[in-house]
Amino acid sequence: MDYPKCSLQLYISHARSLGLAKKKMEHTQRKPTLEEKGEERAKVEVWNYVLGFSKIAVVKCAIELGIADAIESHGSPMTLLELSKTLKCDPSSLYRIMRFLVHQKIFKEVQPKIPSDPKSYAQSPLSRCLLKFGENSMAAMILLESSPVMLAPWHCLSARILGNGTSTPAFEAVHGEDIWSFAAANPGHSELINEAMACDACLALPALIDSSLEVFNGIETIVDVGGGNGTTLGFLVKACAWITRGINFDLPHVVSVAEESDRVENVGGDMFDCIPKADAAIIKSVLHDWGDEECIRILKKCKEAIPEDKGKVIILEAVIEEDEIKDELTDVRLMLDMVMMAHTSTGKERTLKEWGYVIGEAGFSRHTVTPINAVQSVIQAFP
Numbered sequence: 001m002d003y004p005k006c007s008l009q010l011y012i013s014h015a016r017s018l019g020l021a022k023k024k025m026e027h028t029q030r031k032p033t034l035e036e037k038g039e040e041r042a043k044v045e046v047w048n049y050v051l052g053f054s055k056i057a058v059v060k061c062a063i064e065l066g067i068a069d070a071i072e073s074h075g076s077p078m079t080l081l082e083l084s085k086t087l088k089c090d091p092s093s094l095y096r097i098m099r100f101l102v103h104q105k106i107f108k109e110v111q112p113k114i115p116s117d118p119k120s121y122a123q124s125p126l127s128r129c130l131l132k133f134g135e136n137s138m139a140a141m142i143l144l145e146s147s148p149v150m151l152a153p154w155h156c157l158s159a160r161i162l163g164n165g166t167s168t169p170a171f172e173a174v175h176g177e178d179i180w181s182f183a184a185a186n187p188g189h190s191e192l193i194n195e196a197m198a199c200d201a202c203l204a205l206p207a208l209i210d211s212s213l214e215v216f217n218g219i220e221t222i223v224d225v226g227g228g229n230g231t232t233l234g235f236l237v238k239a240c241a242w243i244t245r246g247i248n249f250d251l252p253h254v255v256s257v258a259e260e261s262d263r264v265e266n267v268g269g270d271m272f273d274c275i276p277k278a279d280a281a282i283i284k285s286v287l288h289d290w291g292d293e294e295c296i297r298i299l300k301k302c303k304e305a306i307p308e309d310k311g312k313v314i315i316l317e318a319v320i321e322e323d324e325i326k327d328e329l330t331d332v333r334l335m336l337d338m339v340m341m342a343h344t345s346t347g348k349e350r351t352l353k354e355w356g357y358v359i360g361e362a363g364f365s366r367h368t369v370t371p372i373n374a375v376q377s378v379i380q381a382f383p
């Protein structure tokens with residue numbers, strides 16, 4: 001029934017006569033119960049899952065368009081028109097992309113000095129991570145994880161978990177081979193992996209060098225097992241003048257495209273067969289790609305490569321916290337564990353206890369674990 005706006009009184013008396021007013025007032029005045037509030041919150045959160053993919057998709061789009069790069073080379077905030085001209089984009093579509101990215105706090109909106117002028121877009125610490133190059137860039141990781149090759153296996157996650165460990169791993173189910181054979185046969189994808197891993201090394205190595213440089217004291221030669229394109233060793237030889245020789249050891253298809261540099265040589269091979277000898281071995285973001293049995297085999301090969309008396313293996317990997325005290329990277333570590341499930345056949349992130357198990361089984365007498373300001377901790381294993 002329609003009521004004129006001004007006749008609330010009339011509505012109330014009419015409702016009262018219908019015996020509805022009390023019920024209606026109770027309904028509008030009653031505070032939602034905790035349970036009802038929880039249900040409401042849950043719906044909003046589920047909406048975020050329903051459409052959550054749009055965040056990575058739009059960020060990938062921003063990297064491909066080069067939005068952050070354009071603002072960076074412009075040297076000051078850019079208006080929509082300037083940005084769309086530079087990027088050769090349709091301004092109305094770009095406007096919607098920028099509205100989304102500003103809402104996500106990836107770019108900042110700058111109000112004009114003269115109110116009738118258009119507003120402009122400025123960088124933030126977050127948008128600088130989307131620059132294609134530079135020390136803070138995380139673009140390569142986004143481009144790898146959002147590539148069709150890496151996204152497809154996620155559709156096979158439940159199939160992988162069903163079947164009590166007998167089902168085909170998700171990556172193999174989609175691509176017919178494991179990620180490393182796939183990379184060997186697809187140089188474009190191999191490059192994406194190498195660049196993404198180099199990007200991760202650019203985050204972890206400065207943290208390691210800043211807080212734990214003493215780990216490398218007395219080491220003159222060092223082999224990086226599964227070293228990718230050599231970024232880790234590049235950081236180490238620069239920070240440690242006493243390292244005379246670094247060996248970047250990886251699969252032949254990886255080292256064949258890695259740049260040689262002063263004091264760092266590339267050696268191709270298979271870590272399950274034999275690892276080049278050195279005073280110490282470093283192994284970063286490799287063991288998490290493998291199950292316990294393979295990890296033990298790799299660690300035994302590392303042990304054979306170093307001197308029994310003063311050698312050590314320096315492992316850079318995430319440690320999953322088991323207690324209640326969790327740091328702000330716990331989410332990232334748990335998501336990384338899911339990535340291992342989707343992209344590798346047997347890989348996983350490990351707790352302290354699980355690291356202790358594989359290190360002990362590989363024959364090391366003791367190990368230490370030191371957190372650094374990164375996703376990874378530094379684990380030193382001694383023969």
Ligand SMILES: Nc1ncnc2c1ncn2[C@@H]1O[C@H](CSCC[C@H]([NH3+])C(=O)O)[C@@H](O)[C@H]1O
Binds near residue numbers: 200225250270286
């Ligand atoms: N059998 C193998 N022998 C040597 N390297 C391998 C083998 N299987 C996989 N890898 C390499 O392991 C690396 C894992 S990605 C980690 C790269 C680098 N340590 C970094 O953190 O930046 C890739 O570069 C692979 O090519």
